[in-house]
Amino acid sequence: MSKRLLIVAHTPSPNTQQLLQAMLRGAHHPDINDVFVVHKPALQAVPDDIRACDAILLFTTENLGYMSGALKDFFDRCYYPVLEEKQGLPCAIVIRAGHDGTGTRRALDTILTGLRWKQVQEPLVLRGEWRDGFIAEAEEAGLYMAAGLEAGVF
Numbered sequence: 001m002s003k004r005l006l007i008v009a010h011t012p013s014p015n016t017q018q019l020l021q022a023m024l025r026g027a028h029h030p031d032i033n034d035v036f037v038v039h040k041p042a043l044q045a046v047p048d049d050i051r052a053c054d055a056i057l058l059f060t061t062e063n064l065g066y067m068s069g070a071l072k073d074f075f076d077r078c079y080y081p082v083l084e085e086k087q088g089l090p091c092a093i094v095i096r097a098g099h100d101g102t103g104t105r106r107a108l109d110t111i112l113t114g115l116r117w118k119q120v121q122e123p124l125v126l127r128g129e130w131r132d133g134f135i136a137e138a139e140e141a142g143l144y145m146a147a148g149l150e151a152g153v154f
């Protein structure tokens, strides 16, 4: 049966929308045949989306030293409903931060530790002024999650 990769993203700007598209492109790499990729905006993702997935990729901006309110709302709504049944869920983080990113990374580490989800790649922090190179990094993050899921390495 196909494995399911869930991408939960908050993309308030054209740059962040491009990054999401890059992650989706990576996850849909033509060599990966047995992974079903689902994208949900953070404000629309619900506990059943998490229950149904085999791995999750989280993408947020850093705003005011923290993750976006949208991703925080996702955790506020989903944390307890999935806490017992999704321990060990493979996950990864991508942060777009205009100049920092550490507050968001720290906050996500704390929440993911509480959930006992397993970070399977180093958080990707796309920091500073926009660079076109971010797109390849985001694409790689999507590819890595889908390829790892298909290969059963997580």
Ligand SMILES: Cc1cc2nc3c(=O)[nH]c(=O)nc-3n(C[C@H](O)[C@H](O)[C@H](O)COP(=O)(O)O)c2cc1C
Pocket (backbone or CB within 6 Å): 013, 014, 015, 016, 061, 062, 063, 064, 065, 066, 096, 097, 098, 099, 100, 101, 130
């Ligand atoms: C209200 C607001 C607060 C922000 N706070 C931070 C912050 O604390 N740290 C940071 O690194 N970037 C901050 N930023 C910059 C955003 O992270 C950045 O603009 C966003 O990720 C979108 O990226 P883009 O400008 O490339 O589209 C802030 C942006 C806004 C609008």
